[in-house]
Amino acid sequence: MVLNVPTHWTQTLFHSTLDSVSQGLCYGPQLGYTIPTSLLSEVGLSSQLANVAETGLLVLLSLHLVAAGLSTIIFILSLFLHSHVVAIIALIVAIVTAIIGSVMFAADLALVIVVKNNIDSLVSGADFSVDFGNGVWMILVAMILTWVAVVVLSARACYCCGVRRYVFEHGLCLRVVLT
Numbered sequence: 001m002v003l004n005v006p007t008h009w010t011q012t013l014f015h016s017t018l019d020s021v022s023q024g025l026c027y028g029p030q031l032g033y034t035i036p037t038s039l040l041s042e043v044g045l046s047s048q049l050a051n052v053a054e055t056g057l058l059v060l061l062s063l064h065l066v067a068a069g070l071s072t073i074i075f076i077l078s079l080f081l082h083s084h085v086v087a088i089i090a091l092i093v094a095i096v097t098a099i100i101g102s103v104m105f106a107a108d109l110a111l112v113i114v115v116k117n118n119i120d121s122l123v124s125g126a127d128f129s130v131d132f133g134n135g136v137w138m139i140l141v142a143m144i145l146t147w148v149a150v151v152v153l154s155a156r157a158c159y160c161c162g163v164r165r166y167v168f169e170h171g172l173c174l175r176v177v178l179t
Contacts (some may be wrong), residue, residue: 074149091154116130
């Protein structure tokens with residue numbers, strides 16, 4: 001399946017050359033992950049199995065959107081860390097995001113490993129291969145950086161590691177309160 005909009009070059013190449021020789025198909029842009037029944041029948045898979053796989057992918061991809069939205073909220077809250085209340089809220093959101101990111105990474109990793117080990121038994125007679133793509137590595141880095149953010153926000157929320165509370169009156173810093 002093609003996930004991006006086909007250009008004139010890819011339309012010409014795939015539709016004229018490959019389709020006429022029956023070496024491949026190019027599906028245009030579409031919303032969601034619907035596997036054409038003609039492709040399922042060629043491979044020998046049932047539509048029920050495809051529906052279960054599509055539902056699982058939808059849930060997994062929805063978790064990615066939730067984590068991205070929460071990361072955006074953390075970023076916006078990080079602009080206002082001078083407030084102790086905002087720092088605590090950002091820490092709570094960061095912990096939730098880190099947990100969701102860890103679950104996402106585990107699910108992505110499991111999905112790739114299971115499909116990689118079982119692709120030959122699912123589709124016999126075809127030459128398919130599954131490898132780790134960019135998405136798994138990006139989720140790994142995002143998960144690590146989110147856990148680093150949890151540690152840094154924890155230090156900010158508890159006034160550790162050189163972070164101090166200041167007492168301000170009339171816009172002037174009067175003293176540093178050591179905790």
